Amino acid sequence: MSSSTFRTEKDLLGSLDVPSEAYYGIQTLRAMHNFQLSGIPLFHFPHLVSALAMVKWAAAKANHHLGYLSDEKHSAIIKACKRITQGEFHDQFLVDMIQGGAGTSTNMNANEVIANIALEELGYAKGDYHHLHPNNDVNMAQSTNDAYPTAIRVGLLLGYDHLLASLTKLCESFAKKGKEFAHVLKMGRTQLQDAVPMTLGQEFHAFSTTLTEDVNRIRLLIPDLLCEVNLGGTAxxxxxxxDPQYPALAVKYLAEISGHPLLPARDLIEATSDMGAFVLLSGMLKRTAVKLSKICNDLRLLSSGPRTGINEINLPPRQPGSSIMPGKVNPVIPEAVNQVVFTIIGNDLAVTLAAEGGQLQLNVMEPLIAYKTFGSITLLIRAMDMLRELCIDGITxxxxxxxxxxxxxxxxxxxLNPYIGYENATRIARKALETGKGVLExxxxEKLLSEKDLEEILKPENMIGPHQILRNLINH
Known part of the structure; x- marks a missing residue:
């Protein structure tokens, strides 16, 4: 490759040759060389990239309003940011999600890409930073320490409606099955032992109910947790x-740009170091995931067999289940969801440790918090959509x-216990186990109840919910 395919850029540590077609610059390139860890670059999470551009957009508007940024530079930066929020140039955000420096590499990746897009808008070559500079102009009145965590929060806000939509659709799918199976009488079980009758519809409706609780909590929790930002706190x-007016102005513009009711943090010093909101959010994601995994455990049990298991339901067959056992079909979709949930539980522990691992006025572990939180949301959405489309909707x-x-x-x-008494009931149960005979038999x-009485007691509606005890039959 000839030298004409590169441009030379300089920074504190010296010079590097940057690919001439690249919109990123030397600090992004150094980070790409330093951090080859997760293999997941920033562009893997498009909402985060768009949020970074929105933060820079809002900052430019505030600095222009206050007279610190010229009309020409302001216009070019705004156009660059708009293009990024519309999905352009995301492939230029190449820094690994896990990085040292508390997110400085991410911030500089954004600063450099925006600066070079703006330079082209102004008619200059990429890298001609004396016309428009990544730090002096794009990063004006900012630090990584306020721009980056603000972008994380905005990125999560931009994407949480997709999480809600997937979870809501899954709840609706379970509720639909609840209605479809409302007539199917079955045994409920506790401790994996026979308990009392219920309907399969009640079982599936309960799945819907438990997840619907989380729809409501997420809808209320996420905006309340994430709408307070530390933009304007700088270092x-x-x-x-x-400028003293900058924080309120920048957050006001960011709220308008993002479409979310963002507010300046009441204590910018506290907000710059505290990661408590992310711990709570991650815990909420884990809570939903754990519920989902328990449901998938139930689905696997209820479909077990087909001849030697419970076999009360049939999951849609998705692929042959064995390389050696012909005819075997495994519950692969619930199994995959279980594994996603284990990952989310692990992510939550990583977020917890990262939040605890901060010192003094900054938490340098924010990149891990961002990586694991965005990752958990992405995985959870995909898992819920897969479960609904490839499993729940096709259950019979x-x-x-x-x-x-x-x-x-x-x-x-x-x-029968209220009608024949606990002593009789216990004796009949033990005798049934010993002889293999049925309870009703x-x-x-023993003529403990007449056929007419049995028929009345064993009506499904009298076994699957609260009902008036048939007093005339007590102590028959």
């Missing part, structure tokens, strides 16, 4: 090198088998 929250019930299990279950004795043999 440690004191606002050094920023083995209704006759479910009813047969109820009729032959020892747990059926619970429904033994009750009939």
């Amino acid at each position: 440690i929250g004191t606002g050094i090198n920023a 019930a083995n209704a006759e088998h479910c009813r047969d299990l109820v009729e032959h279950s020892i747990g059926l004795i619970t429904a 033994l009750v009939r043999e």
Whole structure:
């Protein structure tokens, strides 16, 4: 490759040759050389890239309003930022998500890309920074320490509606199955043992209910957690090198640009070092994920078999299940969701440790917090969509088998307990286990209840919810 395909840029440490077509600059290039860790570059999370551009856009507007940035530079920077928020140039955000420097490499990646897009807008070559500078102009009145965490918050706000949409659709899918299976009588189980009758519809409706709780909490929690930003605090929250009017003005413009009701942090020094909001958010993601994993455990159990397991439901077959066992089909979709959840649980621990690992006026572990939080949201969305589309919507019930299990279950004795008494019920249950006979068969043999009484007691509506005890049959 000839030298004409590069441009030379300088920084504190010396000079490097940057590819001439690149919109990033020397500090981005150094970070690319230094941090080859996760293999996940910034552009993997487009909302974060767009949020970085929005922060720079708002800062430029505020600095222009206050008379620190010329009309020409302001216009060029704004146009560059708009293009990035519209999806252009994302491939130029190449720094690894895990990086030292508390996000400085990410901030400089944004500063350099925006500066070089703006330079071309002004008719200059990339790298001609004496016309428009990444630090002096794009980063004016900012530090990584306020621009970067603000961008993380805005990026999460830009994407959380997708999380809500996926979770809502999954809830609706479970609710639909709840209605579809409302007539399917089955045994409920506790400690993996027969308990009392219920319907398969009630079971699936409960899945919907538990996840709907999280829809409501996420809808309220995320904006409340993330809308307070430390933009304007600059290096440690004191606002050094920023106009006194700048913080409120920059946040006002950022709220308008992002479409979210952002507010300046009440204590910029506290907000610059504290990561508590991300810990709480990550915990909420973990909570939802754990619920999802428990549901997937249930689906795997309920579909187990087909001949030697519970086999109350059928999951849609997605692929052959074995290289050696012909005819075997595995519950691969719930299994994959379980593994996603284990990853999210691990991500939450990483966020927790990163938040704890900060010292004094800054938390240098913010890149890990950003990486794991954005990663958890992305994984959770994909897992919920996969589960809904490839599993839940196609589940069918083995209704006759479910009813047969109820009729032959020892747990059926619970429904008879108020009428034959606890002592009789215990004896019948033990005798059923010892002889292999059914509960109803033994009750009939001992004439503890008449056929008419049994028919009334065992009506499905009298077994799957609260009902008036049939007083005339008590102590029959």
